[in-house]
Amino acid sequence: MSKFDGGNKKREEPAISTASLPDIVFMLLFFFMVATKAKDNEASVMVALPTATETGKLEDKTPTAYIQLGVPVKSLQKIYGDKTSIQLNDAIKEKKDIRMFLDEKRASIKSNYSDVAPEIGASKAKQMVVCLKVDKKTKLGIVSEVKEELRDGSALKVNYIVNEGK
Amino acid sequence: MPKRQAPEVNAGSMADIAFLLLIFFLVTSEMSKEAGKFQLLPEKTDEKQEITDKVKERNVIEVLVNDDNKVLFEAKLVNIEEIPSLVKEMILNAADKEDWPESRPVSMEEVTSIVAKNKKALENASEAKAKSAEKKLRKSELRVKALEIFGEDFKKSSHVVNMQATQGASYETYIALKDKLDQAYTSLRDDLAKRKLGRGWEDLTLEEKAMLKMVYKENISESPVVQ
Numbered sequence: 024m025s026k027f028d029g030g031n032k033k034r035e036e037p038a039i040s041t042a043s044l045p046d047i048v049f050m051l052l053f054f055f056m057v058a059t060k061a062k063d064n065e066a067s068v069m070v071a072l073p074t075a076t077e078t079g080k081l082e083d084k085t086p087t088a089y090i091q092l093g094v095p096v097k098s099l100q101k102i103y104g105d106k107t108s109i110q111l112n113d114a115i116k117e118k119k120d121i122r123m124f125l126d127e128k129r130a131s132i133k134s135n136y137s138d139v140a141p142e143i144g145a146s147k148a149k150q151m152v153v154c155l156k157v158d159k160k161t162k163l164g165i166v167s168e169v170k171e172e173l174r175d176g177s178a179l180k181v182n183y184i185v186n187e188g189k
Numbered sequence: 190m191p192k193r194q195a196p197e198v199n200a201g202s203m204a205d206i207a208f209l210l211l212i213f214f215l216v217t218s219e220m221s222k223e224a225g226k227f228q229l230l231p232e233k234t235d236e237k238q239e240i241t242d243k244v245k246e247r248n249v250i251e252v253l254v255n256d257d258n259k260v261l262f263e264a265k266l267v268n269i270e271e272i273p274s275l276v277k278e279m280i281l282n283a284a285d286k287e288d289w290p291e292s293r294p295v296s297m298e299e300v301t302s303i304v305a306k307n308k309k310a311l312e313n314a315s316e317a318k319a320k321s322a323e324k325k326l327r328k329s330e331l332r333v334k335a336l337e338i339f340g341e342d343f344k345k346s347s348h349v350v351n352m353q354a355t356q357g358a359s360y361e362t363y364i365a366l367k368d369k370l371d372q373a374y375t376s377l378r379d380d381l382a383k384r385k386l387g388r389g390w391e392d393l394t395l396e397e398k399a400m401l402k403m404v405y406k407e408n409i410s411e412s413p414v415v416q
Contacts, residue, residue, distance in 0.1 A: 042200060048207035052214060059218035073364040077371035078224035154225065157360050163254075164356035166363075167414040174233045182225040185364060 068093035068110045073159040075185040086151045088128040093158035125176040152180040248290045248347045256357035276373035290348035303329045335400035343404045353412040377405045
């Protein structure tokens with residue numbers, strides 16, 4: 024026992040090793056990388072989503088295109104006014120641009136598969152789901168006009184994004 | 190000369206680097222799963238759509254949202270909270286009212302004959318179509334199973350929920366109404382699941398859910414918005 028309590032009363036506490044701290048942080052980092060995805064674009068319109076209880080979630084690999092409907096954000100109101108507007112990608116666009124937007128999205132889905140399996144790309148483009156993020160105060164008139172455009176562009180799969188809850 | 194060891198690399202700043210990366214990802218990303226309500230829009234037809242299969246008036250359940258965001262059920266003003274129970278009652282039509290949607294029991298011969306037909310179709314299907322033919326067969330087999338489990342509760346209802354909205358109605362009410370209609374179906378399925386399987390809708394397996402969706406099949410049609 025003399026080895027342990029031998030005389031030296033002024034022993035210092037050993038410092039806590041921080042060598043494993045990077046590992047912990049990296050674990051956190053990987054969790055967030057997997058559980059989240061990059062924000063796709065800057066908001067040009069303000070969208071407060073409605074709530075619903077009966078909702079579903081799309082499968083992870085489903086190709087999607089987002090269309091936002093709402094009043095432009097404060098800084099853009101000088102240019103676009105304060106009427107409900109349509110946001111495609113990251114800019115405010117007209118209703119007639121929707122068709123082109125859909126074609127662009129389909130083309131970009133196809134190009135992801137163009138080297139390996141073009142036929143998969145074509146079927147993926149067909150499966151594309153249009154996610155509508157619409158402000159809850161929006162009048163239905165414009166929503167249905169957008170839906171008509173989607174039908175014209177034969178994008179029939181629509182997903183209304185909502186908040187889950189009561 | 191004494192052997193000198195290579196100095197150890199100080200890993201103390203590794204944590205700082207990792208933290209920086211972590212914060213970068215936190216800021217530039219969002220949670221990927223978004224809840225949504227799915228809808229399949231009807232295909233565009235060139236001519237003015239001809240109504241090929243006329244729906245009998247008794248089978249139509251009318252729901253409407255007007256400009257003041259008030260909900261009308263069968264032309265009567267109702268509170269939106271009442272919609273699920275009202276729709277449920279009409280679809281079930283337990284009292285067999287003459288002006289409420291009709292339904293008829295599904296027979297075993299009917300479903301088994303569909304299975305036989307789909308089996309044949311799968312045998313004759315080309316390679317390209319084999320996948321969808323097989324899917325069809327699985328579905329019809331599941332229908333037989335559903336009939337075995339749910340028996341006389343498995344009815345073929347002819348109801349159509351016709352949902353309509355005016356241009357000035359708000360999107361919030363529209364989604365709320367859609368939600369209430371979905372709740373009506375979920376509640377129907379939940380009731381039957383509790384009665385026959387002893388478990389609620391939430392605790393069912395995917396297959397059981399699929400079967401219940403066959404028993405109470407959703408049939409919501411949306412009319413274009415009116416002025």
